[in-house]
Amino acid sequence: MYNFLMAYIILNKNNFFHNLDIISKRTKSKDKIAIVLKDNAYGHGLLEMAEMSKEYGIKKAVVRSCEDAKRVEDFFEYILVLGEIPNSASKKVRYTINSLDSIENFPKNSLVELKVDSGMHRNGVLSSELREAFLRIKKAGLILEGVFTHHRSADELTSEWFWQNDNFKRVKKEAKALAEEFKVEPLRFHSANSASLFRSESFDEDMARVGIVSYGCLEGSDELKPVLSLYAKKISTRELKKSQRVGYGGRFVAQEDLVVSNYDFGYGDGFLRCLSNKFVAPNGERQVGTISMDNSSFLTDKDEILIFDDARVAAKQADTISYEILTSLKSYIKRWIV
Numbered sequence: 001m002y003n004f005l006m007a008y009i010i011l012n013k014n015n016f017f018h019n020l021d022i023i024s025k026r027t028k029s030k031d032k033i034a035i036v037l038k039d040n041a042y043g044h045g046l047l048e049m050a051e052m053s054k055e056y057g058i059k060k061a062v063v064r065s066c067e068d069a070k071r072v073e074d075f076f077e078y079i080l081v082l083g084e085i086p087n088s089a090s091k092k093v094r095y096t097i098n099s100l101d102s103i104e105n106f107p108k109n110s111l112v113e114l115k116v117d118s119g120m121h122r123n124g125v126l127s128s129e130l131r132e133a134f135l136r137i138k139k140a141g142l143i144l145e146g147v148f149t150h151h152r153s154a155d156e157l158t159s160e161w162f163w164q165n166d167n168f169k170r171v172k173k174e175a176k177a178l179a180e181e182f183k184v185e186p187l188r189f190h191s192a193n194s195a196s197l198f199r200s201e202s203f204d205e206d207m208a209r210v211g212i213v214s215y216g217c218l219e220g221s222d223e224l225k226p227v228l229s230l231y232a233k234k235i236s237t238r239e240l241k242k243s244q245r246v247g248y249g250g251r252f253v254a255q256e257d258l259v260v261s262n263y264d265f266g267y268g269d270g271f272l273r274c275l276s277n278k279f280v281a282p283n284g285e286r287q288v289g290t291i292s293m294d295n296s297s298f299l300t301d302k303d304e305i306l307i308f309d310d311a312r313v314a315a316k317q318a319d320t321i322s323y324e325i326l327t328s329l330k331s332y333i334k335r336w337i338v
């Protein structure tokens with residue numbers, strides 16, 4: 001137990017490195033791992049995860065914004081920004097082209113990677129627009145380094161994953177020919193996220209963009225170790241008499257005399273309110289009453305409780321995915337690396 005005054009997060013470095021060991025066996029090289037750090041590194045803390053990634057020897061990172069790229073610039077040799085167009089070109093940061101029409105908006109000499117829509121129908125140029133994209137990229141004076149795509153259902157055991165792989169295979173072939181024609185060889189190709197990398201029998205791309213698996217929360221995999229644990233601190237304790245109620249709306253009614261305590265973690269901090277009155281912590285403490293903005297009640301008088309040490313378990317209770325549980329955690333919660 002730590003003697004902190006507020007709810008806090010513990011990041012377990014051994015677990016993170018354990019996951020990275022497993023990942024590098026699949027990619028066959030540390031250099032092919034691009035750690036996905038979007039959304040405050042899936043709630044783990046951008047700088048904390050960047051620092052540990054560097055210590056392990058990871059050289060590539062994927063972020064959402066230019067600002068995040070700037071914050072982690074010193075930790076990596078390669079950074080890919082997924083969702084923003086920069087004001088000026090960078091030597092280290094690569095930017096994603098998400099549509100044909102955006103190409104003219106990138107500053108000249110920007111390092112760019114072209115996202116191709118291989119079936120997700122969210123972002124990216126169509127495979128039929130490849131030549132047009134290469135033309136416009138050249139005309140805009142951008143430096144094309146890579147072509148990539150994203151899977152819509154790598155984590156579902158259907159044939160869709162194979163279908164998208166086939167689509168991307170065709171894209172790769174055409175892009176390689178275009179790269180030769182436009183003299184932009186060699187291009188970097190990548191499509192794998194966590195689930196896709198873990199489904200591949202033999203990974204052979206230039207890079208894998210791994211998020212959830214590095215944090216140890218890929219569904220269906222028990223060799224991984226979750227990196228993040230969240231603890232809350234007690235604010236006060238009281239005895240409840242039979243039939244007394246707890247919290248907003250009095251939604252929990254004591255069926256017998258009980259001890260209830262209030263802890264400093266609420267929906268404003270990232271405790272999904274839909275878990276009210278049904279969440280059970282890993283050590284068995286039951287949450288009761290409506291979860292408030294800054295706090296929540298549990299049937300215990302412990303000074304501190306572990307809220308979760310595996311986001312997948314909490315996700316199941318909330319009928320959501322670990323990604324949402326993790327990215328809901330506010331950045332001001334203290335994070336400690338052990």
Ligand SMILES: *Cc1c(COP(=O)(O)O)cnc(C)c1O
Nearest residue numbers: 036150193194195209210211212
């Ligand atoms: C979020 C994201 C990833 C990582 O996905 P995981 O399932 O967490 O591995 C990879 N690529 C892109 C384009 C993403 O947006």
